[in-house]
Structure formats: structure tokens, C-alpha cells
Amino acid sequence: MSSELPDLATGPAGAAPTLSEVAKRAGVSSITVSRVVRMPDLVAPETRARVEQAMRDLGYVPNLVAGALASARTNSVGVLVPTIANSIFADTVQGLSDKLEPLGFSVILAQSRYDAAREDRMLAALLSRRPEAIIMVGSPATEEGSRLLRNARIPIVETWDLPANPIDAVAGFDNYQAGVAVAKHLAAQGRKQLAFIGGDDPRGTRRWLGYRDEALASGLAEPRRLILDRKDSGSVAAHARLPGVDAVFAANDAHAIGFMSGLRKAGVLREGPASAQPVAVIGLGDLEMGQLISPTLSTISVHGDAIGRTAATLTLERGGERRIDLGFELVLRDSG
């Protein structure tokens, strides 16, 4: 109802007021209004006050679209993630926003849903808005995406991995070594038959490769690999599909917790420490939830928000180190 009758007390009736309307009302030229908005120190206090009054009277909201075109600066950053829901990438988006928003940058968010074609479309859509940088999880899935980014001539930050040939900058950790660390730990714990559950996206696959290679190097049998789709439900039923397995590395904590839920139903979950567990479980991500469940979840801790903040920093400074390894940490709790 009130949507049809906007507040006329302060706002104007028709289209949004422009710089020059403010200028006319304040009796100055448009450039002076522009300066009041962007570099108020260059304007005499009385003039400034007059302009500010006019802006208030008219309810002026600067048009950054026009400003961006004129100045060739959009003050925006494109962010591409596989998904934001139920996911650890949300921390990364939060981290980079917290760094960029106070500097006047807006975040243009796009989701690829782990789909290469959609990723390319989103990349093209982002670039057509002329962001001053692109931050993405992982690397472009296609040659076309890679080419688009290379030609864009803006800072590009790939995150959550350490690609061998990055387009520009990198903020991540070594997924292969994460897999190695988990396998090494499980072998040292005396586990004999390892398994890996999770997706087959590039980062998950790298974790798997490190895990498998290290298991083999430790003299264990080749681990089993169960590829699950994105619904956690699969992980709950995973135990039945992994007979004889006494240790599981899940590609992320959500899968790990789902798997543990399956173990619980099957009666093979103990309240005691890792050594008491018939099946060890290690996750990745270090969700807060992992510390709240019982047994508490052992995990590879990764700082998603630090990745985001670091990526933001890399978009702002063009010089300096362009490859930041934020590392990971094997956090041992009761599950394995």
C-alpha cells in the first residue's frame, strides 16, 4: 500500500535528483557539488555547507554508475564462489567484505554451483561490470574462463588452493599436503584401511591425491574413495559402503559430521578419545560445530576468513608477494 505513496516530505516527486540539480539549488557549478561529495576539503566551508543543505533538501544520492563511467573506476570487486549456502566459503566472502566495504568497494557476488559453463557465464557477467579485481575460489575450470580473466587486466586472486600457474595472485593452502598430513597421522595411529569421502571438485581431488599417495608411501593398502554429491545425506549412508575401513578422511566437516552420524546409527561410535574409535574420522574446515558434537571432530583447520582478508589485500596492492600460503593445521580431537 504505502509502496504506491512514497514519502514526499523529503524526497522529490519525480526522478532521482542529479548533481546539477543540487548545483543549481546551491548556486554553484556541478563540479563543486562533485567535490563536496568526493573531496570536501577542497571546498570552502560556507560553500560546502550550502551544498550539503541542498543535497539534504533534495534527498540527493550520488549516482556511482555515472561516476564510474566518467572516472573509469567502479569501486567494485567481483567475487565468484561455487556456492555460499551451508559452506565454508561464506567465511571467505565475509572476510573479504569486511576488508573491502570500509574502503568503499562493493562486492558483486556470483555463484558457479560447481558448473563450468555457469562459471564462464558468471565470469563474463562480472567482467562486464568492470570490477577493479576478481576474487574467486579455485581457478577457472575452462580455458575460456582463464582467457577472459587474463585479458581483463585487473588483479585476479585465486583462493583456497595454490595453483601451479596462477593467473595473477593466490591466497590459499596446499590441498595435497593436507591430504598427506591426514594420511600420515592415521598411519601413525595404526589405522590399516583408509578411505576418503567427498566431492570430486579440483580441491577435493587434490586432497584425495595427497592422502592416497601418502597412504601408499606408508605401506598401507590403496585407500578407497567414495565420491559423494553435494547433499550431506550421502555421507550418512557412506559407512555401509565402506566395509572393513577403519579411518576416513572427509573432504569437509559437513561430510565428516554426516559420516559420524552414520557411524552412530551403526553403533560404532564411542564417547572416548580417538584411540577408542573403531573408525577414525577427520574432517576439513574446522567448523565451530565440530567442537560442539560428541565425540569432538578432528579436522584440518583452515581459516576461511583469513583467506578472504588476504585475497582482499592482494587486490588492493599490486606489488609485493602474489602467492600467499596460509597453511593449515591438523587439529586432533576425539574423532580420530
Next chain:
Amino acid sequence: MSSELPDLATGPAGAAPTLSEVAKRAGVSSITVSRVVRMPDLVAPETRARVEQAMRDLGYVPNLVAGALASARTNSVGVLVPTIANSIFADTVQGLSDKLEPLGFSVILAQSRYDAAREDRMLAALLSRRPEAIIMVGSPATEEGSRLLRNARIPIVETWDLPANPIDAVAGFDNYQAGVAVAKHLAAQGRKQLAFIGGDDPRGTRRWLGYRDEALASGLAEPRRLILDRKDSGSVAAHARLPGVDAVFAANDAHAIGFMSGLRKAGVLREGPASAQPVAVIGLGDLEMGQLISPTLSTISVHGDAIGRTAATLTLERGGERRIDLGFELVLRDSG
């Protein structure tokens, strides 16, 4: 290293190519190129092929900033949420993105961090990019924010609540009634001393009010209310601060799970059904995690993604019902 030496094979050396450069190369006028991009059916097949070739040769990426200024359409939507990390609002953002991205809209994301001043700043920043609609969680915290939105003359969708005097459109549920439903259930279960834990944001407070009113109406003692900050850690310790309480409604599932973790440490968590629990726990949000833990979490189920999709629909169609109550559901599992 390679960041300094971009791929010149396909891309041009200098600035990004413009429409008119493509036009020159294809031997047509700029408007024809513009048509090939936006309304290809209006261009003869041979001309179109020539233009498309020229675009490929030059690596042309349309400049939507200029297009938006000329056409007064930005094809973008501003989205304001308190926070995206570890939160149920991520589902809403996902839902609305899934609906809007295929239609060519970009999502400009901003976070208020439950801070009124920051919310106003973000609102102003969003509006200066001339989005074609604003979708936000809740309602503006200040009169200033409200005024800004009213004057913007674009669809505004408030979500996750059903405000009495919305600015324009609404997609949410009745938080007060959610509190009522929980209190009613707990009273029927024979619980005597209720408590509420969670934040004091507007929506959390409305849940509290419904919960309290219903408890009193059922003849129970006034429930206790424990206001926690945004860190879940507080909820783990909450039990010690609520002596004598036999039922807890947590403002969200994260708090509920944290609280249950505290109960577990205190030895007052049973494996059996709700009736066996010394302290009943009900959450809100229906995180997937709630079904994976033990005992499984009873909760008010809310469809965050449906809220997002509905909000997206409301931004696209200006007519029709502007107030959509998506409801909620009390899902009873083992925790209470």
C-alpha cells in the same frame, strides 16, 4: 610473474576494446554492434556473423556500466544481510541469486553486522549504485535508512519477518508466533521452567516475546532470557547460568547445538527421546546439522532459500500480493 605479462595472443595490448572499435572492424555502426549484443534477431545473419567475429578478434567484453547509464537500467539487485558467515542467511542469498542470476541480474552484497550505523552506510552505498531493487533481512534499523529506501522508488523486500508497516514488499514468517508455538509445545510436554537464549536483534526479540507471552498464558513462571553475543561459545556455558530450567528455546540452531554441547559436558543429555531429556532444547532454522547430531535437534524449520526465491520474485513483479508469509514448522526430534 605472469601477472606482468598478460596473454597477448587473443587480447589487445591497451585498454579494453569498445563498441565502436568493434563496429569499425566489422564495418558497421556502433548501434549495430549494440544490437548484436542485446537483440541479435534484429540484425541480418551475415552482418551478425561479421560483428561476432570482430568481437571475438578483439576480445570485446561489453561495458555494462556505460550501458546502464545510457539505458537507466543496471540489471543489479542490492542485498543487505546482517552477516553471511555461519548463518542461515546464506541460504537466502543463495536462493535469490539462483533466481536472479539467470535473468541477467547481478547481486551486490553488503553486510551490516547487526550495526545500525553500518547498515545505513551500506544502504546508501547500495543505492548509489542504482540497483533495480533492494532485498534485505529485516527492516531498516533507523528512520534514516527507512527514508533512504522509501525515496529510492524501487522495489524493496524485507525478509525473515512480517513487519507491521513494511516499506514495500515482505517475504518472511511470524517470529512472534514461532515463539508461541515453542512455548505451547513445551508447556504441553509438562516443562515447568522455560528459558530463552539468543541475540537481542529485532527478530530474536520477537521470538522471545511470543515465547514469554505464551508461557505466561499457559500458567508457567516467566521464562528466563539470556542474551548471548554472536559467538556460539556463550551458549555452551549457558546451562550453568540457568539453574532449575528444564526447557530452552534457542534463537537459532547454532545456539541450540552449543547449548546441547554444554548439557552434554554437564552430563544432563540423554540418548533417548525428548521425554527422556532432563532439559528440552528447541532451535530455529533447521540446519542440516541438527539431524546429524545426537540427540537429534528439535527445531522451528524455516526455509531460508524459499525466502530468498520469494524475495527475488517480489522484486521482479510489481503487482500482486506484496506480503508473503512463508510460515514455519515445529519439527520435533529427540532434543525436546
Next chain:
DNA sequence: TCGCCTTATGTTAGCGCTAACATGGAACAA
């Protein structure tokens, strides 16, 4: 054959703003 419609393409002006370069006056040292 002529006018009229259709289809394909072009011309012109301008979206709202800012970069870059004036301009004009006050302050000030020599």
C-alpha cells in the same frame, strides 16, 4: 507503375558524472 509496409542499418543526442585544464582573486615576498 506507385505508394506503402517491412527489414536492416544509421544518425543524433544525451545518460550523470569527473579529468583536465582554465580563471580570478587574495596573499605575500622582493
Next chain:
DNA sequence: TTGTTCCATGTTAGCGCTAACATAAGGCGA
């Protein structure tokens, strides 16, 4: 006095694109 410098403000042109209105060339019925 006469530059020289600084400060406050203005003028001009144009960012890259699209809306709106031409224009030109065929097709076609009468």
C-alpha cells in the same frame, strides 16, 4: 609595484553506451 603562489571555483569535453528517431532498399499488391 610586480610577479609568483595558492586557493576556490568554473568551463569544456567526453567516458561507452543506448533510446528515439531517421533513412534506404527491397517486396508487394493493385
